[in-house]
């Protein structure tokens with residue numbers, strides 16, 4: 001990997017005596033990691049067996065690699081994530097029942113972590129500006145089994161018109177110059193120039209301004225980047241707390257190897273030491289910067305209304321009709337008798353369960369890819385359950401499970417029918433392989449019809 005000369009000169013000056021150690025760490029191989037999913041019913045023993053140890057500062061984190069086509073991954077028991085990036089979710093630390101926004105969320109490394117910490121209680125809005133990336137985010141959240149996530153694709157400037165001072169907690173995992181990803185993805189070096197961090201910092205400030213319009217008084221904002229550039233890190237936080245004096249930096253508890261933020265790389269404000277830097281020459285990871293601020297105003301203080309017009313209009317969200325409800329209930333009673341829906345809404349012929357915390361008005365004018373948990377599709381006179389619902393449920397929640405072997409699971413993800421040899425009644429079943437819920441199948445005379453989505457088959 002050839003680092004640009006200007007980059008080397010810049011960091012020699014900034015890092016001083018540490019520069020050599022830092023620059024030679026960038027020439028070493030990168031670290032991989034994964035998190036296990038506490039929303040599932042058991043531990044992914046097969047993947048953990050191949051791990052290269054625990055990430056000390058993330059209870060669910062391990063070093064090592066995930067096999068993309070392994071059952072543990074396909075059923076959402078693990079998520080591949082670079083080890084230093086895992087600390088962000090720990091710092092955000094959302095609580096069950098809160099309203100949380102992940103503003104720059106794709107592909108979903110941090111969102112899945114936040115969903116796990118919220119234990120599916122509350123509202124998690126995951127936004128990604130680029131629709132194609134938002135689609136990947138939605139797929140990753142479905143695999144993870146998130147029930148309380150709403151996936152949207154908006155610019156921060158548009159989203160702020162919708163959710164004025166709405167969220168208890170916001171994560172801005174900002175698009176950045178990505179210097180911490182150089183050794184993992186050397187192609188990123190080509191985008192780098194001496195001006196690039198400043199350009200990124202300007203964009204990040206706009207995103208932070210939008211985030212501030214969406215944060216409740218008393219709320220918490222976490223800002224993170226995977227770059228070392230002070231312009232995007234300490235200098236941006238210094239800019240933020242100067243512009244919004246109600247914001248106070250919260251000290252981030254550091255694990256061994258983590259560094260304080262560097263006030264001398266910004267305006268010298270000692271408060272910046274409360275932020276954290278993860279450097280590749282001090283921890284086993286690629287590098288991150290994280291800052292946590294809290295809005296010190298009382299939670300019920302009034303806020304001047306924005307002059308910008310809200311995009312929101314009164315809800316025109318469609319609810320399922322009587323016949324659709326009957327079809328849905330028929331399935332629910334048979335397969336998940338204890339499932340309690342929150343707000344059943346229709347997007348075309350797709351049925352979703354919108355988290356109770358989110359008023360349906362908020363969906364108006366919003367490009368929502370996944371307005372809650374996808375339950376299924378209404379087809380001519382029938383209801384077909386969605387894979388997302390299977391992945392978000394546990395075997396014990398269903399009274400209609402069908403155990404399949406690893407070989408049968410391979411047939412299933414390949415799109416084949418599965419032949420079984422027992423006398424179970426015909427109808428829908430939640431398919432379970434080695435405790436992993438992995439989809440639905442419809443049993444018709446000892447043949448399980450395959451409903452695994454065509455686009456996911458392999």
Ligand SMILES: C[S@@+](CC[C@H](N)C(=O)[O-])C[C@H]1O[C@@H](n2cnc3c(N)ncnc32)[C@H](O)[C@@H]1O
Pocket residue numbers: 103104105106107108109110111128129130133155156173174175176203207
């Ligand atoms: C660092 S990545 C997010 C990674 C993600 N949080 C995760 O852990 O998987 C930043 C994201 O911001 C998005 N982005 C790019 N430009 C943006 C903008 N102007 N406003 C908001 N998001 C933007 C990118 O598409 C990218 O998905």
